[in-house]
Amino acid sequence: xxxxxxxxxxxxxxxxxxxxxxxxxxGVVANSDVELVVAQGEVHALCGENGAGKSTxxxxxxxxxxxxxxxxxxxxxxxxxxxxxxxxxxxxxxxHQHFMLADNLTVLENVVLGAEKLHGxxxxxxxxxxxxxxxxxxxxxxxxxxxxxxxxxxxxxxxLKVLYRGARIVILDEPTAVLVPQEVDELFETLRGMQRQGxxxxxxxxxxxxxxxxxxxxxxxRRGTTVGKADPRAISSRQLAEMMxxxxxxxxxxxxxxxxxxxxxxxxxxxxxxxxxDRIVLDDVDLVVRSGEILGIAGVEGNGQVELVETLMGIxxxxxxxxxxxxxxxxxxxxxxxxxxxxxYVPEDRTRHGLLxxxxxxxxxxxxxxxxxxxxRGPWLDLDxxxxxxxxxxxxxxxxxxxxxxxxxxxSGGNQQKLVVGRELSGDPVLLIASHPTRGVDVGxxxxxxxxxKRARANGLAVLLISADLDELIGxxxxxxxMLRGRLVADADPHTVTPxxxxxxxxxxxxxAGAGPAAESDSADxxxxxxxxxxxxxxxxxxxxxxxx
Numbered sequence: 001x002x003x004x005x006x007x008x009x010x011x012x013x014x015x016x017x018x019x020x021x022x023x024x025x026x027g028v029v030a031n032s033d034v035e036l037v038v039a040q041g042e043v044h045a046l047c048g049e050n051g052a053g054k055s056t057x058x059x060x061x062x063x064x065x066x067x068x069x070x071x072x073x074x075x076x077x078x079x080x081x082x083x084x085x086x087x088x089x090x091x092x093x094x095x096h097q098h099f100m101l102a103d104n105l106t107v108l109e110n111v112v113l114g115a116e117k118l119h120g121x122x123x124x125x126x127x128x129x130x131x132x133x134x135x136x137x138x139x140x141x142x143x144x145x146x147x148x149x150x151x152x153x154x155x156x157x158x159x160l161k162v163l164y165r166g167a168r169i170v171i172l173d174e175p176t177a178v179l180v181p182q183e184v185d186e187l188f189e190t191l192r193g194m195q196r197q198g199x200x201x202x203x204x205x206x207x208x209x210x211x212x213x214x215x216x217x218x219x220x221x222r223r224g225t226t227v228g229k230a231d232p233r234a235i236s237s238r239q240l241a242e243m244m245x246x247x248x249x250x251x252x253x254x255x256x257x258x259x260x261x262x263x264x265x266x267x268x269x270x271x272x273x274x275x276x277x278d279r280i281v282l283d284d285v286d287l288v289v290r291s292g293e294i295l296g297i298a299g300v301e302g303n304g305q306v307e308l309v310e311t312l313m314g315i316x317x318x319x320x321x322x323x324x325x326x327x328x329x330x331x332x333x334x335x336x337x338x339x340x341x342x343x344x345y346v347p348e349d350r351t352r353h354g355l356l357x358x359x360x361x362x363x364x365x366x367x368x369x370x371x372x373x374x375x376x377r378g379p380w381l382d383l384d385x386x387x388x389x390x391x392x393x394x395x396x397x398x399x400x401x402x403x404x405x406x407x408x409x410x411x412s413g414g415n416q417q418k419l420v421v422g423r424e425l426s427g428d429p430v431l432l433i434a435s436h437p438t439r440g441v442d443v444g445x446x447x448x449x450x451x452x453x454k455r456a457r458a459n460g461l462a463v464l465l466i467s468a469d470l471d472e473l474i475g476x477x478x479x480x481x482x483m484l485r486g487r488l489v490a491d492a493d494p495h496t497v498t499p500x501x502x503x504x505x506x507x508x509x510x511x512x513a514g515a516g517p518a519a520e521s522d523s524a525d526x527x528x529x530x531x532x533x534x535x536x537x538x539x540x541x542x543x544x545x546x547x548x549x
Contacts, residue, residue: 013076015040015169015200016061021070023056030056031067032225038169038217040075043191043201045215045232047208049245049442050414051400053224054204058171061202062094063087074169093167095158097174097204097413097440098351103147110146111160118164132163150302171202176210177439177468181503183300188214206442207469208237220244245444252450252475256458258292259478263326264431264462265289265312270321272307272486281307283486285321289431294453294463296477296494298470300506304486305466306348309435312464313345314338325431339368344424348435348466350413354420357409361401362390364408365423372427389426397422398448414445421449425456432456435466450476470499484508 016038023031031053038044048054059065061072063081072079074090081087084094101110112118112125119125129142140153149157155175162170176184191201191214205211211218212232219229220243228243265288272282282304289295299305310316312323314335323331330338339345345368347353355364365386366375374385390404397418401411408416421437434453438446453476457463467473473480473494480492482505490505 012040014038015075017073019071021057021060021067023060023067029224034221035226036219038200038202041195041198041200042216043203043214045203045211045218047211047218047244048221049444050412052221054221062092062171088165091166091168093162093165094171095162095173095175099154099158101146101154101157104145106143106145107140107157108142110157111164115165129160132160150306169200173204174440176205176207179468181499182507184210208240212237241443252472257478258458260291262291263288264291266324268322270311271319272311272316273319281486282311285488287481289462289464291460291462292457293478294457294465294476296465296473296480297483298473298480298502298506299483303483305483309433309466312433340371342430344429344432346420346424346434346437350416350420355408355416358407360407361404361419362387365390369427393422414441417441418445421452425452431462433464436468438472470502482506
């Protein structure tokens with residue numbers, strides 16, 4: 001890192017000042033003359049749709065990429081970052097939307113990796129991490145491998161890494177995507193407390209109400225350039241959305257019931273222990289999903305949602321229970337057989353479990369469908385068929401790409417997600433298991449995904465929806481069940497429940513969820529609200545949203 005220049009003469013210099021930042025990729029201008037000024041000790045939100053240029057701008061600030069034009073000043077000093085280590089040395093940390101963690105290493109090893117000179121790798125490091133853990137809400141055994149952690153704990157490990165390296169300017173990319181309202185409040189309280197200690201935050205989020213709740217200033221970028229700044233206290237979410245994408249905020253709400261009497265998925269007495277066999281992670285789970293119904297699962301990350309989805313997909317083998325798809329018992333069927341039987345799957349982390357980032361779009365169309373038309377013909381892959389159907393998905397689901405030979409990793413996060421949803425809704429599935437289907441996508445892409453799910457539901461698709469976005473969960477679902485410590489502990493009526501009530505039920509503060517008696521009368525589902533609590537209750541790489549718009 002090199003530095004030059006002088007601090008501002010009047011008042012404290014800005015913590016961050018980006019001026020005239022321009023970054024070009026072949027065929028794409030990701031950033032064009034971007035201006036961004038972040039005051040000392042403020043929470044400064046950066047908003048824009050997927051592909052607007054946010055990720056490229058933050059990668060430039062973090063030293064992951066170098067601008068073609070423009071200047072960067074940190075605390076009034078001109079800097080020239082050539083690598084993230086230069087940015088870290090200048091007191092900048094970044095918590096990526098898709099985590100940069102080594103799954104096979106422990107929490108402790110991930111935090112100290114590359115920073116061994118600070119506090120070693122032993123007792124001194126453990127002590128420092130323990131001091132920081134309270135600030136981040138990280139409550140996990142430091143000896144656990146990261147691959148055993150849920151998404152929320154992975155995020156906390158990332159925050160620990162940043163603070164451990166001494167960051168005073170922290171970039172947070174979609175930090176609330178996995179949190180319930182109460183946890184968001186706790187995070188915001190932590191951020192405000194750190195503000196008072198002089199920390200500065202760059203906050204990237206698509207949740208505009210949260211932006212307005214936490215940010216002191218908002219900068220909006222569209223199509224790679226700055227379009228304005230706003231006082232979040234003087235602008236509505238609708239106005240902010242219009243600045244971002246030129247349209248009103250979408251709504252997930254749908255009130256026309258399409259639920260039929262035909263049972264598509266029946267889960268009975270499903271139980272699962274962890275790999276050690278010492279802890280119950282699914283405890284006698286019963287549920288029914290019918291044709292034309294969206295059944296939502298609400299729960300704080302780490303309460304069994306991941307294990308439920310993976311068990312239903314055949315990735316994990318249940319210790320007890322039965323899974324039926326229509327009139328077929330698939331309890332002992334493998335993942336490919338379950339998919340061939342008509343299950344579509346949108347995984348919670350598209351980059352780890354849904355896509356091959358280094359492969360083209362048409363190749364990703366084949367994943368999970370390699371034994372079925374239109375991407376297979378008998379025992380052989382039909383590459384022409386795969387290409388034709390990928391073209392259809394690109395058009396029908398508005399996947400913005402120059403062509404289907406582009407590698408998926410070059411697409412924005414929203415376009416990656418639309419490709420996954422398009423693939424999984426192809427082939428006429430009878431059941432869609434959708435885990436956080438709009439996590440990390442902008443309001444425009446979010447609305448498109450909602451519309452496709454609603455249309456498929458109206459045509460008879462059964463949907464099991466897991467989401468940390470409670471507005472999405474309430475708006476889309478016909479029925480909501482609350483999961484706590486591996487059990488379904490309450491039902492909620494999406495017509496009457498509020499996010500706050502649902503959040504309280506998710507954390508165990510209430511088992512009511514504003515719902516009253518369970519709506520499900522089927523014997524396979526009855527009584528799930530009466531079960532008592534049980535005390536024993538998974539590829540990194542940030543969205544390259546700016547390369548393809």
